[in-house]
Amino acid sequence: MRSVVLLLLGVQLAYAGTHSLKYVYTGVSGVTGFPEFTTVGLVDGVQFMYFDSNEKKAVPKTEWIRLNEGADYWDSETQINIDEHQVFKNNIEVVREWFNQSAGVHTYQHMYGCEWDDQTGATNAFRQLGYDGEDFLSLDFKEMRWISPVQQGFKTVQRWNNNRGYIESDRNYLSTECIEWLQKYVEYGKSSLQRKVSPQVSLLQKSSSSSVACHATGFYPSGVTISWMKNGEEHHEDVDLGELLPNEDGTFQKTSTIRVSPEEWKNNKFSCVVQHQGYSGGGKIRPIEEDSLPIMPIVGVLVAVVLLIAIGVIVFVVYKKKQGFKPVSGSDDGSNSSARPQA
Structure with a gap:
């Protein structure tokens, strides 16, 4: 036998000493019985917060975030994501037109975050956007410039790369604020995360x-x-x-x-x-x-x-839109609204 x-x-x-903070926003059109918009926050791959457009409320998903952040934090997260939902509803329709697509099931996704090695102190960051499961726009963090693998994204790449204020705001969040929140979250949840x-x-x-x-x-x-x-x-x-x-x-x-x-x-x-x-x-x-x-x-x-x-952790690939997104101001909580595009 x-x-x-x-x-x-x-x-x-x-990579045992590397920690990560990641947010994934997903907008979906043409699907019934499923939230039109979801947000998932993850530390070291573990979901610690969640929001969807059905419940319209950001909620903790781990005990360590529940014990360390109060009502103001969750009220702020809720309002940010309600606003983001409206942006994504518009963006899906605009990008669909750019790709000359008919109505139906489409996804529009934005993923961003940072990494920190608690042994060497090295840091890294990422911001990616995608449409219908394909790369649409991404930020080259080392060069601090936007790139796109598709023609539909070229105009946005040019516009965003010419907006140095937007670029510097993103650099500040990803290299400083994001790392600070990641370190705070790791401390909150060290007994669980380690x-x-x-x-x-x-x-x-x-x-x-x-x-x-x-x-x-x-x-x-x-x-x-x-x-x-x-x-x-x-x-x-x-x-x-x-x-x-x-x-x-x-x-x-x-x-x-x-x-x-x-x-x-x-x-x-x-x-x-x-x-x-x-x-x-x-x-x-x-x-x-x-x-x-x-x-x-x-x-x-x-x-x-x-x-x-x-639970909304829909990992296709991330996407972003092309023609005139307008960044909004940054937030004072653990997520970042400084690069949430608006058509």
């Missing part, structure tokens, strides 16, 4: 002739490596690595799937290797026989995707 071997290894990942939770790993297969999925879930922080080995050597052929997905409890999950013929399975030994800094068992090897593989594959992943959409 052939077997599939599962290895869990503990490693100290190089924890290490080992992954739970399963091998899932429908039948002896179908692909095998190596599914790691429940781990924290998010840094994980899933790889396959064939007869003790690294194997990359016919391997699909899935996206990192959040779980409802703040942990993460990820799946790697391998497609191998029954004959190849029979004549070779395959291993799934999962590496994560939370695992401290020192190289545990657990063989899983073919007959013990579950009949239903990756149900948890499918559920997680539904949850992902439900």
Whole structure:
């Protein structure tokens, strides 16, 4: 009887000291039963705040932000996002016209934030915008200039790059204010954000002739490596690595799937290797026989995707619009309204 071997290894990942603050705004048109606009705030990949246009109220999603920020903070976040919703409603329609599209389902997304290494002090930042899942505009933080991969964005790029006040405002927020808020949030949630939770790993297969999925879930922080080995050597052929997905409890999950013929399975030994800094068992090897593989594959992943959409963390790619966005003034809370474009 052939077997599939599962290895869990503990490693100290190089980016263990890097923290991030990220906001994702998503506007959706042409969809019923789903919020037209959502905002998600994440620290180190963990959602700490949420807003949607149905409830019209910014709410905490972690205990550490709930305990450290009061009513004024949440009132300010709520008002910012109500205003942002109106901007996004207009922007989706304008960009749709620029792309000469008919009415229907369209997405308009803006993602921005900063990173800070608590060991070296190094910082970085990003601001990206996208439309219908494709890159539309992005800010080159080192050069402090806007770029666009599509012709529809060229006019906005030129206009924004000529607005030095807008550029300097963005630089100040991303390099200073964003980092200060990130450091504050990390301090708020250090007992939670600095924890290490080992992954739970399963091998899932429908039948002896179908692909095998190596599914790691429940781990924290998010840094994980899933790889396959064939007869003790690294194997990359016919391997699909899935996206990192959040779980409802703040942990993460990820799946790697391998497609191998029954004959190849029979004549070779395959291993799934999962590496994560939370695992401290020192190289545990657990063989899983073919007959013990579950009949239903990756149900948890499918559920997680539904949850992902439900909480508004819709990670397509980010977008922004072209013709005359007007930045509004910055805020005094943890998010930034200084680069929220308006058509």
